[in-house]
Amino acid sequence: MFKKISFFALAALIFVGCNSNEEEKEEKRNFKDSVYAFVNTHPNIVGYGRVDLKTIVDESNIEQVGIFQLFAAETYEGLKKQVDMSAPVYFATTTTEGHSDLTVYSMLKLKDKKKLVDEWSNSGYEFKEDNGVSYAEDEGYILAAKDNVAMLIMAPGDFNAKKLVTKAFNATKGDIASGEMKKHLEAKGDFVMHMNLDGLKENDRSLALVPNGTELDFSMNFDNGEMVFESQLNNFDKLKGLLGVEMTDEPIVAKKATDENGNIVMAMQLSIMNPMMDQLGMGSEEMEKAMNFAPLMMEEQEVSLNISDLEESDEILMPSGKPMGDEFMEMTIDLDAMMGMVPEYQDYEQYWSKLDFAALSIMKNGTMRLVVTTDEKGQNILATVFKALDDFMNNGGLMQLMASR
Numbered sequence: 001m002f003k004k005i006s007f008f009a010l011a012a013l014i015f016v017g018c019n020s021n022e023e024e025k026e027e028k029r030n031f032k033d034s035v036y037a038f039v040n041t042h043p044n045i046v047g048y049g050r051v052d053l054k055t056i057v058d059e060s061n062i063e064q065v066g067i068f069q070l071f072a073a074e075t076y077e078g079l080k081k082q083v084d085m086s087a088p089v090y091f092a093t094t095t096t097e098g099h100s101d102l103t104v105y106s107m108l109k110l111k112d113k114k115k116l117v118d119e120w121s122n123s124g125y126e127f128k129e130d131n132g133v134s135y136a137e138d139e140g141y142i143l144a145a146k147d148n149v150a151m152l153i154m155a156p157g158d159f160n161a162k163k164l165v166t167k168a169f170n171a172t173k174g175d176i177a178s179g180e181m182k183k184h185l186e187a188k189g190d191f192v193m194h195m196n197l198d199g200l201k202e203n204d205r206s207l208a209l210v211p212n213g214t215e216l217d218f219s220m221n222f223d224n225g226e227m228v229f230e231s232q233l234n235n236f237d238k239l240k241g242l243l244g245v246e247m248t249d250e251p252i253v254a255k256k257a258t259d260e261n262g263n264i265v266m267a268m269q270l271s272i273m274n275p276m277m278d279q280l281g282m283g284s285e286e287m288e289k290a291m292n293f294a295p296l297m298m299e300e301q302e303v304s305l306n307i308s309d310l311e312e313s314d315e316i317l318m319p320s321g322k323p324m325g326d327e328f329m330e331m332t333i334d335l336d337a338m339m340g341m342v343p344e345y346q347d348y349e350q351y352w353s354k355l356d357f358a359a360l361s362i363m364k365n366g367t368m369r370l371v372v373t374t375d376e377k378g379q380n381i382l383a384t385v386f387k388a389l390d391d392f393m394n395n396g397g398l399m400q401l402m403a404s405r
Contacts, residue, residue, distance in 0.1 A: 034172040041174030049193030060382030082116040084109040101156040189219035225377040236366025
């Protein structure tokens with residue numbers, strides 16, 4: 001009988017022990033959930049987002065660039081042993097209690113805490129331990145690590161590193177972001193950011209007219225042959241009404257700048273009116289004059305564009321051939337032609353000649369969209385840019401720039 005009781009007692013102990021281990025494993029959150037909890041529960045969050053660093057690094061071929069090899073390759077190889085570079089790098093910005101300063105948190109997926117601490121200790125960082133967190137501080141920065149989260153904190157002024165670190169890692173244990181917050185964190189883009197302007201208004205008088213509840217989203221994509229940057233205001237209609245902005249059927253300003261051969265180098269249309277601007281003496285006529293004067297200002301700043309013609313036109317075409325007229329503002333610049341008109345850059349034509357157009361538009365729903373294109377349609381735009389930069393530097397570019405100063 002005793003043997004039977006002992007057997008069942010032993011089995012019960014093993015079961016309880018296994019169950020405790022399972023619960024302990026469940027309590028240790030994965031990296032993504034820890035970040036989502038941080039964003040959701042840390043007080044005074046005014047902005048958050050992520051960078052898909054591995055995608056950018058891989059598609060840009062930056063590891064093959066000479067400057068990267070010379071200055072960053074060794075550090076990057078070391079980081080790959082410490083953190084998982086295939087996971088997104090998340091970031092969040094908070095204000096202080098008085099909303100006067102910003103603290104920025106970058107969060108990476110920790111692969112090996114010991115390697116991180118050892119590597120950075122060898123670089124002169126002095127780490128302290130507190131409740132399982134290893135952290136070191138240096139001139140406004142804190143590097144901290146616990147479980148599967150590595151955190152770089154950039155804090156203003158005098159701060160208590162232990163307090164900041166404790167608060168940050170406690171936030172990773174809170175409720176996980178869901179709904180709209182999760183949607184913002186998972187928005188499409190190589191770089192995405194969401195901002196809540198309410199937390200900034202209290203200490204930035206320039207935002208006083210911004211309606212309460214205003215949120216702003218940014219995204220940036222680096223694709224084959226183009227970079228696309230977009231921003232979106234959630235309550236653009238309220239902002240328009242507050243400022244008295246009105247859409248016009250005909251553009252109040254439509255200008256194009258051409259080179260000596262008649263090719264359009266720059267075109268801009270503005271189809272928006274604002275009574276406040278009229279009261280400040282910035283009506284349509286004054287805006288026309290300002291646009292006429294712009295090239296002269298550039299020449300006086302020794303940029304020498306040599307624009308031979310600046311004429312008014314209501315029939316400007318975008319590079320795609322689409323007439324301008326559906327947005328509040330549209331502007332396009334032929335980057336190749338613009339660079340070619342600046343004498344200081346003409347010697348470097350082989351490096352920037354693949355640049356195509358930059359097109360900026362502000363749409364009726366409050367979306368601002370900037371697209372920069374190259375004629376390398378099958379190659380990621382960053383790879384094109386970094387290749388040109390590498391070729392430039394390998395051909396004495398740094399010395400050329402220094403000599404031209």
